[in-house]
Amino acid sequence: MGKKSIIEVEAAVLGQNDRLAQSNREFFAQWGLLVLNLVSSPGSGKTTLLVETLGRLGQSRPCAVIEGDQETPNDAERIRAAGAPAFQINTGRGCHLDAAMVRRAAQNLPLERGGILFIENVGNLICPADFDLGEQAKVTLLSVTEGDDKPLKYPHMIAASRLMLINKIDLLPYVRFDPRLCAANARKINPRLEVLELSAYTGEGMDAWLEWLGRHPGFA
Amino acid sequence: MHEMSIAIAALEIMEQAALKHSARRILAVWIEVDASACVEPEAIAACFEVVCAGGIAQGCALHLEQSPIRARCLDCGHEFDLGPGLELPCPLCAGRGLRLEGGRGMVVNRMEIEE
Ligand SMILES: Nc1nc2c(ncn2[C@@H]2O[C@H](COP(=O)(O)OP(=O)(O)O)[C@@H](O)[C@H]2O)c(=O)[nH]1
Numbered sequence A: 001m002g003k004k005s006i007i008e009v010e011a012a013v014l015g016q017n018d019r020l021a022q023s024n025r026e027f028f029a030q031w032g033l034l035v036l037n038l039v040s041s042p043g044s045g046k047t048t049l050l051v052e053t054l055g056r057l058g059q060s061r062p063c064a065v066i067e068g069d070q071e072t073p074n075d076a077e078r079i080r081a082a083g084a085p086a087f088q089i090n091t092g093r094g095c096h097l098d099a100a101m102v103r104r105a106a107q108n109l110p111l112e113r114g115g116i117l118f119i120e121n122v123g124n125l126i127c128p129a130d131f132d133l134g135e136q137a138k139v140t141l142l143s144v145t146e147g148d149d150k151p152l153k154y155p156h157m158i159a160a161s162r163l164m165l166i167n168k169i170d171l172l173p174y175v176r177f178d179p180r181l182c183a184a185n186a187r188k189i190n191p192r193l194e195v196l197e198l199s200a201y202t203g204e205g206m207d208a209w210l211e212w213l214g215r216h217p218g219f220a
Numbered sequence B: 001m002h003e004m005s006i007a008i009a010a011l012e013i014m015e016q017a018a019l020k021h022s023a024r025r026i027l028a029v030w031i032e033v034d035a036s037a038c039v040e041p042e043a044i045a046a047c048f049e050v051v052c053a054g055g056i057a058q059g060c061a062l063h064l065e066q067s068p069i070r071a072r073c074l075d076c077g078h079e080f081d082l083g084p085g086l087e088l089p090c091p092l093c094a095g096r097g098l099r100l101e102g103g104r105g106m107v108v109n110r111m112e113i114e115e
């Protein structure tokens, strides 16, 4: 039997993910990729928005998608049907993607220099806020059926986001939701947050979103 | 429920520390979690046992230390420490709205190793 001793470690557990995320960032920079981490509650329209976005970008900018869901390959199949390579990660009981999973997925995708890597996170506005994936920006998606005070209820995610997309504005006539109040609520938490309103169904507001993507060339 | 990936991350930290101290085995570990880390103690213990199996930390004793987090009452502004259960009302005004302040902590504090 060897000598037994007690050692002090004092290391934060999330530190590990942060280090991996930093290494992802360097990897993405080598490819000059724009990497966006798309977060929302389940059903806000992330996959629908991605499908529409891919259709509109066409050949102008190469895209790849990492799909995170608890179960099913469905979303990755929807993306592939829209013409982009996609890697599905099913997290099982897990509620978020982490940097290690994203690295594994990214290395299994045909990445192209100067392209966009969209990461559709697991539908959940809580835990994904704490897990850096090495993305350039988090984009929070919210739909008009979720209440205009939702940013106040999930402040950590809003604080961590660069852009908030208010989706399903085609439904505005049927719900009590004030997009301007929603944006104001979000900016109480994050004054620098950019906000765009759109409908993935009707295409309203999609031009501004594509323009936003155009203004973000990717990691240098 | 992200306990599996947290258990893996904790084990990686432990293995690195073990390597640094030339440990042959990890016998026990003391991990501190506060309520804001959204970690379920029983789930983490189960995941931990699974990820440790077959490695240097196999069978290692897990001592989870629940640390309090600071909370501020939304009704009266009183600040107080909150234990693992989040159901406590404010001790001053019995208000039932809380804001959790700081500390999203899960920290590997100490290990017992065998050299
Ligand atoms: N009315 C309306 N429905 C939408 C819109 N975008 C998505 N949906 C619907 O919302 C549901 C969830 O969409 P999905 O893209 O799967 O959401 P995800 O879970 O965030 O990926 C589906 O039934 C979509 O057809 C929109 O702009 N307007």
Ligand SMILES: [Mg+2]
Pocket (backbone or CB within 6 Å): A046, A047, A048, A075, A120
């Ligand atoms: Mg989806």
Ligand SMILES: [Zn+2]
Pocket (backbone or CB within 6 Å): B073, B074, B075, B076, B077, B078, B090, B091, B092, B093, B094, B095
């Ligand atoms: Zn009070």
